[in-house]
Amino acid sequence: MPDLTLYHIAPSRSSIALWMLEEVGAPYEIKLLKMSEGENLKPDYLAVNPLGKVPALKHGDQVITEVAAICTYLADEFPERKLNIPVGTPRRGVYLKWLFFGPSVVEPAITDRAFPRKETPRATALGWRDFDTVLDVVAKAVAPGPYLMGEQFTAADVVIGSGLRYGMMFKMIPERKEFHDYVARFAARPAAQRAQAKDTELSGK
Ligand SMILES: N[C@@H](CCC(=O)N[C@@H](CS)C(=O)NCC(=O)O)C(=O)O
Numbered sequence: 001m002p003d004l005t006l007y008h009i010a011p012s013r014s015s016i017a018l019w020m021l022e023e024v025g026a027p028y029e030i031k032l033l034k035m036s037e038g039e040n041l042k043p044d045y046l047a048v049n050p051l052g053k054v055p056a057l058k059h060g061d062q063v064i065t066e067v068a069a070i071c072t073y074l075a076d077e078f079p080e081r082k083l084n085i086p087v088g089t090p091r092r093g094v095y096l097k098w099l100f101f102g103p104s105v106v107e108p109a110i111t112d113r114a115f116p117r118k119e120t121p122r123a124t125a126l127g128w129r130d131f132d133t134v135l136d137v138v139a140k141a142v143a144p145g146p147y148l149m150g151e152q153f154t155a156a157d158v159v160i161g162s163g164l165r166y167g168m169m170f171k172m173i174p175e176r177k178e179f180h181d182y183v184a185r186f187a188a189r190p191a192a193q194r195a196q197a198k199d200t201e202l203s204g205k
Pocket residue numbers: 009012013014035040052053054055065066067068103
């Protein structure tokens with residue numbers, strides 16, 4: 001039995017972890033949860049992630065939640081796949097910046113736009129900037145290509161690329177040429193294709 005288990009709702013943010021697992025190529029098991037039946041809020045799963053959110057990844061007896069943490073962890077745990085920038089490499093700092101930038105800057109900026117607050121919060125009290133400023137920063141970073149860290153595809157591309165891909169799919173962010181060209185490069189990756197095919201199959205179950 002593989003010692004990696006992904007708790008997954010198909011499709012959802014856990015599809016990002018599914019893609020990362022396919023990039024890693026190690027055997028893993030999927031525990032599929034049905035949000036429509038509230039399975040992610042039942043005691044069995046709350047014992048895994050008390051927030052009832054997916055993804056969660058079990059590796060041996062360790063549980064990791066938060067998709068960017070899962071991608072960072074897998075990239076470091078399987079260094080032979082060269083999906084990380086190792087400790088001791090100066091570029092690791094920028095790589096980590098992008099891994100954190102996804103959930104702590106891009107996602108809140110998109111959420112601000114999609115679900116405006118009644119009162120505009122003080123900009124200096126937030127850990128991110130407005131939607132347009134954040135997307136300009138990301139567009140500038142992905143424009144030179146092929147990937148965020150240059151020629152090397154890393155876990156940061158799984159995190160930021162998925163955010164852009166799903167954001168455009170759900171019309172939450174504009175289809176800027178920089179985003180479109182960047183995301184189009186992933187479609188050719190066999191791991192991304194395998195993850196997509198698995199997700200399509202699982203979403204019918
Ligand atoms: N901060 C979490 C967010 C995970 C998340 O929002 N997952 C959604 C799926 S897209 C979920 O589990 N929703 C079920 C629910 O809210 O009941 C992460 O980045 O992993």
